[in-house]
Amino acid sequence: MAELTMVEAINLALRQEMEKDESVHVMGCDVGVNGGVFRVTDGLCDRFGEDRVMDTPLAESAIVGMATGMAVKGLKPVCEMQFSGFSYFAFHQLESQAARMRWRTRGRYQVPMVVRMPYGGGVRALEHHSESREVYYAHTPGLKMVIPSGPRNARALLVSAIRDPDPVVFFEGKLIYRSFREEVPEKEETLPIGESRIARDGDDLTVVTYGAMTQRVLEAADVLSGEDGVEVEVIDLLTLSPLDDAPVAESVRKTGRLVIVHEAHRSFGPGAELIARINEKAFYYLEAPVQRVTGYDTIVPYFAREQAYLPSVERIVAGARTALEF
Amino acid sequence: MAELTMVEAINLALRQEMEKDESVHVMGCDVGVNGGVFRVTDGLCDRFGEDRVMDTPLAESAIVGMATGMAVKGLKPVCEMQFSGFSYFAFHQLESQAARMRWRTRGRYQVPMVVRMPYGGGVRALEHHSESREVYYAHTPGLKMVIPSGPRNARALLVSAIRDPDPVVFFEGKLIYRSFREEVPEKEETLPIGESRIARDGDDLTVVTYGAMTQRVLEAADVLSGEDGVEVEVIDLLTLSPLDDAPVAESVRKTGRLVIVHEAHRSFGPGAELIARINEKAFYYLEAPVQRVTGYDTIVPYFAREQAYLPSVERIVAGARTALEF
Amino acid sequence: MPRKEIGLESTIDYLSILDTKGKPDKDLEPRIGKELLLDMHRAMVRARRFDEHQLRWQRQGRLGTFAPVIGQEASQIGTVAVLDDQDWMVPAYRQSAAALWRGTPLAGLLLYNAGYNEGGEIPEGQNDLPIAIPVASQIPHAVGIGYALKQEGSGHLAMTYFGDGATSEGDFHEAMNFAGVFNTPTIFVCENNQYAISVPREKQTRAGTLAQKAIAYGIPGIQVDGNDILAVYSAASEAAERARKGDGPTLIECVTYRMAVHTTADDPGKYRTQKEEEQWQKKDPIERFRKYLTARKLLNKKKIESLEEELEKEVKSAWDEAEQRMAELDRHPEVMFDHLYGEMPAYLGTQRKAMTDEDDDANG
């Protein structure tokens, strides 16, 4: 087993799936010769040729639209949006076409497509490069929305997403693209889409998060354990839609307290849906209001101040303490 | 005072604001000679000419993008998207440009623009014509999101939206475009954006809704009063963003029970945010889990079955009884 | 030569073959077998009669809003007729003539127009995409399908349809450009019927023709008299040959006219004159083709009458079939959850069950 960054792990998933299945195609701006602006597709064009690793003109809507046609005709396109903040150029193709083709034709056609996009802040990037708008996709019927939290599950989930018969929006946290390595087996590994994981066991408090924030939540959990003697159960959602709420409800039934952490804006954000689900599934077990530690309801500031926008370990700890002290 | 339909009331608002303020421009597909596919802009082109009532080529992104430029240069464009289901073609212009211009230039420029769009089901329309995806806009910093519930407040809110210095997404429920009339004073009337209204007083249960569903909720309230002797307080949000949660919290403190009704899909829908706000502001007052009576998490079916998708009076009554019996 | 004119890849031609009296230009007259000629005629009449009936049913409240094809039969049948079964057809929402040619059952269209999702089913073996309502959004799909066909090396192609209004959308532009770059076997058929709802062609773009937009992508473009089925067929054959040979995409602008309403929610009286409508009436594609066929003795009054009778019966029986299916289907609104995903996720199953339970409650 090699120690891989998330970039390398995703590259591994792509390479192996392309080797295994001729119908898998990678497409997007700069994914070919250049290997992608984050080098996620490095080496693929050399290996599989320009017909399968397609540098496209600069047009997000056509990338998704063309991929939809390819998918209907039996190919498995894996599109890259250079940053999730530019995926809105393709929003109508995703919402109105990719997400509906199966439904519209009563199952005659399917769109087994993955749309990968780097998301989130923390890497000193420019405006529009630090967005976390997973709600747009999670609220759209017909799409699945996956957000891995590290190299190993990114690889396993991407393999599943490529094999999934439906369009999957796949968010990759730039903050964790290279920030740590994990053992990733060369041998094929998959993870089911729609299943969360317990990232840390604990009895005192439940913290739900996903994606790049998982690392910070785990750090905060260590602080709380060390300083407060509080054991936090951390749930890493991995998939936002379909949302795996049962383990969250179960954990809350045990701990009675819940904190939700995400980079996305607070209002109408993913945390709201989690609170609604807990309201429905574990209402009588909540001993304190759920705390939301999230990005603020403003545009992510330019990078000199972006850390003040992102949930920090301190803010997470403070949110946890509020939930505990209530 | 004349009895107007919502279509006529909106037309009145546009006409009067155009008379009063030369900078107001109406633009979109078919808004000119044709008077709009719903006749909302009827007569305006005759009155104000083609330069101010602009039939545009068929391109939503350019409509919003061009309007953004016009607004920066001092005009007040009121754009029409023919149906909210086609507004996604312009999503990147709204999210990345209109919503950010003031923020990006630290107040040097502003974008006083309104983007009107018919939304929602119930009028036997085609695919994509019955969407209710207000969350996309409510979750987007820099936009305001208004949804009137009848002729009089539609007129008053539209006047406010036109005068508002920021981009306002203005949803118009097709179901109530012509379904009832209200007295609408010829004399100017405005309503503040960001304030909800109590549409019906009651002490036993709070039901929050907005837009076209308000009528159904009021009907359901009558049923509950007549059949169950239960008095429902109905809150009509009118604006989704900024969300006026204080009156909801206050009402819940009184009633202890809350039902939310909307056409939008349930998951990651507007109801979730309301539950989150109540969790934060009235946690200890809730005597039962909040009930969501909403559109389902699937694409709005073709019109033969759309009534089964929409919250019906029966479903609202049932949701209320569940909340009451808990 | 410091200031010089740049040579473009190709020029834009205008093509017409049949004059308004149905007389062909002998040099250009395409060789089409008699059977195909009569099939094309039949398909044009069939599509028109079907929509005439649908307009009546719509007015009676039995159907919802739909977009009649009337006037555009030559533009559709002349193009779709060059496809074989392995080729793909990617329509917008006004291509009922093309869809019927390809095998879509009349009852299917009726179900669709009556608001049933089941109307969106496409028969197995018919390589068509479904009706696409968001203008221009289907165009990139034809590029993707073309790309896949090209990869197969099969010599098959994808043909997509859209209107004059659609050429203003970004998706048209992006798709055309992709087709040029990836050299896909895609035929872009722009049915310029002079209006996008109420907006006339002149307000849609300042370009003199829509065909010349091909120049922006370095691909061939041609404008044809879209009410002249021989011209349409010739242009489509040329384009198909190019696509099958690996020479890539073509844009065909068919100059035609929407003789009826935009959709049944529309009132053309608001934006166009009766005089204009009458002028185009004279260019009716079916009339013109009939004159040609009659002159060639392939058609006569009697044959036409028996065709009309036959179609009248077919349409009526399609209605009976559709009506019967509607009665069965009404009881199952829960199909709205089906086919959203390949496998239904649990939360949708729960919502679906809640709906059927409610329904059971309501019915007993």
Place this chain on the structure above:
Amino acid sequence: MPRKEIGLESTIDYLSILDTKGKPDKDLEPRIGKELLLDMHRAMVRARRFDEHQLRWQRQGRLGTFAPVIGQEASQIGTVAVLDDQDWMVPAYRQSAAALWRGTPLAGLLLYNAGYNEGGEIPEGQNDLPIAIPVASQIPHAVGIGYALKQEGSGHLAMTYFGDGATSEGDFHEAMNFAGVFNTPTIFVCENNQYAISVPREKQTRAGTLAQKAIAYGIPGIQVDGNDILAVYSAASEAAERARKGDGPTLIECVTYRMAVHTTADDPGKYRTQKEEEQWQKKDPIERFRKYLTARKLLNKKKIESLEEELEKEVKSAWDEAEQRMAELDRHPEVMFDHLYGEMPAYLGTQRKAMTDEDDDANG
């Protein structure tokens, strides 16, 4: 004439005036005052030196990612120089030369590139839009501004910039088409620097030139040697005259080269050869213009040296200024909430307060 070539509204010219040795074509040489010529030279050098410094500072971690203008100075200064103060300039993210010409302070750009929102401020009186990062999204704004200017009847115009890659986006297409239809006084400057990040111009579109895309909109288009400031200036002047007279928009393709990295996150070694870079080095727009100015005796070695010294000082002092402002600004992350709306809604005020309170906590 049943098959005939369609005449297009206009042809596409290629224009170059200065040869690589800086010798002008006398017939085409534009009449530009000496002062303006020297101002243009100064602006080109200033923009380049500034970016050279920025590249160093970026490597030292003092600035974030940015897109250097190096190589495109003629293409920007030659166009922007035809604007007056009442005209509008609508840039993408690589138009620092144009922005500096218009009055953007060096320190402002530094702040922006160091990640401070305050860098986005545009000085009162400077009619420019801010940096637009989403490719092509700024283009429709220039149409809207042009429309407003046209309504005022003031004879002013809007000029917008974008790259070769941007021409593939739907927003380019839609905006060009709107400009044609509404006949707005808008100049579209396409800086074809041969690459969209790593994707070469040939893979961006099959069209032989980008200028010919104007044909799709029935508007004039011209391709110029973008490293020849006289040609660029001439084409821009023509376009400006047209716009001011009410004759509408023009597309200008400036054929140039990005001599540096795409952005500081980019490695051109991955996708282009050193040989290619060297060949373009020979066409350096500043060198060429200098030869011309020197031959005209407007410039000499001494003048160049003193200009270089002056600029060196200016850039350094801009850095000092920027650094000082950064130190002040760091303490105020809560500015992220400001200017989101004209009036801050209560919930944002609450969030803002939470942030400053936290900050106070953290600081004591």
